[in-house]
Amino acid sequence: MIVIILCFLPLTACWDYLDVEKRSMVISVGIDDKNGESTIIGGIGSVIGTSEDKGVKRYFFKGIGDDFADARLHIDSSLPFPLFLGTSRSIVFSESYASKSIEPYLNRIDQLYDYRKSVLLTISKDPIEEILDRDIEQDVSVGFLLENIMEQLTRNGKALYVTAGDALNRIPMKYTAYLIPYIGLKDDIIQYLGLCVMKDSKLVDIVKVEDTDGIIYLLNKKPRLTEYIEHPKDKNIRILYITTVSGKKIYTDLKKEQLQINVELNVDAELRGQTYILPISQSEKKLMEKQLSSKIKEDIQSIIERSIKEYNCDFFDFYEYFRIQHPKLYDELDWNLVYQNAKVDVSVKARIINKNMRDPNALGKK
Amino acid sequence: MSEKVTSKQLAFILFGIIVGYGTMSLPKNTALTGGTTGWIWLILLAIITSIYTYMVWYTGIQFPGQTLVEYSSRLVGKWLGAVIIFLFILYYIGFLISSTSIAVEAVKLTLLSKTPNWFISLVLCAVIYYALTLKLNGLARFSEIYGILVIISTVILIVLMLSQINPLSARPLFTTFNFKIKSMESFTYLVYAFVGFEFIYLIPLSKERKNKTPWIILVTIILIGCIYALLAQASIGILGADSIVYYDEALFTAVRRLNIPLLQIFKRLDGIFFVTFIMTFFTTSALVAYGLSYILSSLFKKLSYKIFSILILSMTFVSTLFLNSYEVIELFKIWVNTIGIGFCYTIPLLLFIIAKVKKHEKKKT
Known part of the structure; x- marks a missing residue:
């Protein structure tokens, strides 16, 4: 009997097994809708064994479509490896998308199994391409930078770290209101700029950081x-x-x-x-x-x-x-x-x- | 049957068989039943269940060293005894198939999304078969070890979850106006989370330490009730009472929401605690499969226990393959729930009254 069981052990997760190098690991995701079309863009960090310095290569993806599923299809058709969302650090919504309602994408986060529900939400002042597709020196990539900025500010009692889970918990409530950090470029540096007031998942106004x-x-x-x-x-x-x-x-x-x-x-x-x-x-x-x-x-x-x-x-x-x-x-x-x-x-x-x-x-x- | 089980093992067997099946959807159904005050129902149910468990134990202790299969005819007559045993078999078949298929489903949905069902089911059935070959004493020892591991990790989980809740969404804990059952359907699921205590019917009890065992059983059931209530309340605190009702496997969803930076590399806990959940599924399935093989093998003495266990597990394996769509599983669950609750909350009462009456008559004569 033990022999039979031992035979199963090396088979663990064989259908789901996928090497780290064979996944496109998403670090940041940006959501926009220009001219009524949904746009998903984001940064991917891919582990490559041969690289000498960091072992991580960064590249960007972009998908435009009638809805998110369509946009995702475009992204998938351009990637060498399947997308893995479990590593995403932060999600950036554009101001114009947020003013219509971020609820559809929040529900998508909820329903996509590999998304972490503790991923950071932000709304960006500037076009999301400009934020995410940016070479920065402070951190590995913009996704990590945003997460780290918000985390250190929140831990030091100066801001609020809002996750997708926080927002998702509020959507089914009788009354839905929450805040999302507002980020953007100031003096050409990505910064935390304030808090966005969200009512029924729609952007109502922005409270500047001073207030x-x-x-x-x-x-x-x-x-x-x-x-x-x-x-x-x-x-x-x-x-x-x-x-x-x-x-x-x-x-x-x-x-x-x-x-x-x-x-x-x-x-x-x-x-x-x-x-x-x-x-x-x-x-x-x-x-x-x-x-x-x-x-x-x-x-x-x-x-x-x-x-x-x-x-x-x-x-x-x-x-x-x-x-x-x-x-x-x-x-x-x-x-x-x-x-x-x-x-x-x-x-x-x-x-x-x-x-x-x-x-x-x-x-x-x- | 000369296998004897100590009272400590009895407690762990109870823990092993009760905890498992209903835990995943427990927070959801608690929230549906009574919102943030739903935990009171869990405690009440635990108290009722402990009374029932006492009845089952009391009936069993009247016939030391015997199991229900042997004493049912002496207690209620040949025909009624056969009906009860038949219901027991029917109920355990449903119980076994549903708990196994839910375990398979849970593993597939949460961990191995691309692995085919038949493979997970095959592995699970093979491991259960191995556990069955150990018979009651082996299973008892094995529930002891698993029980301790499960209790320790559940307590750690509860502490970690409570440290992360939003205190606003888990309150109010008491209200006078909210104290009613909001959804009867979810309440039956809560009742079902406590089902499993009738397993004592299949354990030959001994008269030694007769005075201590009921207390140990009582404490075990109340402990399960407290663990349930804390898990439910912590999950509601994490997800919010309004949002939790949308998640079938609410407990696992809540664990997945945890993100504790303080624990460094252990800040994501779902992987660790899923192992605990699988342990509880596994003990439930293994004990039920044992119960079924035991009843069948003592009824039909021509075939051995081993052959029955192989037969039962192949049946389970095949039926998990057919339970592959949402509707089928739901229908099946309703069937098992009805028969399970019907069995567990009427027959022990009946048998208990009869046993009590018989004892009284004996004293008279």
Whole structure:
């Protein structure tokens, strides 16, 4: 019996076996639709055994067709080896495609077995050919570059990493709203430029990176942002703080058809730099804490109000909080109607917790 | 039959046969049954199942050293006994074919998409045959080892999954208004995930440690319920209660969504945990195949156990080839579900009552 079983062992996966060198491994995928035709382009990294330096060769593919299946057929007809999507690092949608709806391609990602659902989604300011078909020096290829940029920014609490899975989870929900990172060329360098507001998988607007602080405070798991405060005594001296969120509470309530959203945030601030050294007294510290609180509050309040008045798009997941806090009411509600009249109350308590192991008051102590 | 099984092995056999078949679609059906509060049903079902398991064990312990095939006629008479055994055989044939075909289907859809069905099925049947040659004691030891491996990796999986969930989508855990069954069909699938405890009928029980065994069985079933509830809740947390209902193999989809950079090269976990899932499929199929060969070989003494196991596995192999379209599998599943739930939740009750009455009469006389 063991002999029979042993006979099967070398046969493992024989029908599915395909050497790494015999696959076209996709690193990045770009989606566009020009003149009503679907375009898929992307970068492939192919492992070649003979190469001396890197062992990886890069080349690009492009397929244009009436729909994605058609475009894919064009791609397949031009490749030496079958396409393998499991290695793709990031997907770039063009702005024009995103404004129509990215849902068809998201569903395609869901249904194509070899796609990783944890692949990064981005929307590009510039034509996707220009972004993806680019020789860069920072990284192996654009796909990796985008993934690494977004990953390091998100881990350091400055951006949001949105995967295809995140977006896919939201599509069947009663209310669909999410954010996707916005990338593009700035000074001829590929950069993270902000966040795209997606409502029902359609691009509504773009929040520039300067204005995203309020979003990051609420949505990043561990926000870590920098804030500048002027010294109360001298306006030329700017003091730099790194802020982290130590407590976040969101309450929602519906009273007489009026949605009330309360956001409570506790922020810890660490002193990280002063343009000129000037002592900070206890009362000045208190004053700065107040300034910092009101500044952060302003950031959050303004972006939430923008989401209500400009887009009527709740990308802060307040509807999830509402669903948890009032499950019965949520089932009967049309969140679109409720959210556009929502009242927001943000309270921020900032606390300066350390001074970067420095003592700006040293001389004052005499 | 002089094969004896310790109570620890009994617990692992229960674990091996119950966990497997229904686990993949469990999160989906939990979400369909009760959204984010569906886990309560799993715990309730676990409690009901543990009561039923106790009944099965109680009936068995009245006839130490014997199995249902031997004592059914003494308990309910010749004719009714034959009907019960016949139903048992019918049910186990369905159970075996469906669990094997689902295992084959799962391997094909998730790992080896280009490998033909017959080959996966052939390998699986060959390995099951090897397991069958070990008989009950071998199977018990083997469920013990597999059970430990499965429990350890499942616990690791649950911890990893819980670290990655979106806490918003797994809540609310309790609501008073949501506490009703939203879809009866998915609820039957949840019930079906607990089926398998009737295997105790086929194990000759001994009167030693009579007081301890029921507790071990109880703990095992409750543990299975907790594992189910945690897996379901973690998958709902990863995929969201609204989106999870679209995935038949929701658990595997959820595992595939995991991406934990902290684990370095192990950040993608689907490959590792699929091995665990295959183990659970395999133990279920092997134990059911054993049960079937055992019943048949003790009914028809002319042919040996070995020949029956070969016959049964060839039948399974052939039928997995025919169960090749979605509709056929669905129809088949419904049939197996109905007969399985019917068998598991009526006959133990009947036998238990009769056994209780008989014991009472004995005491009187």
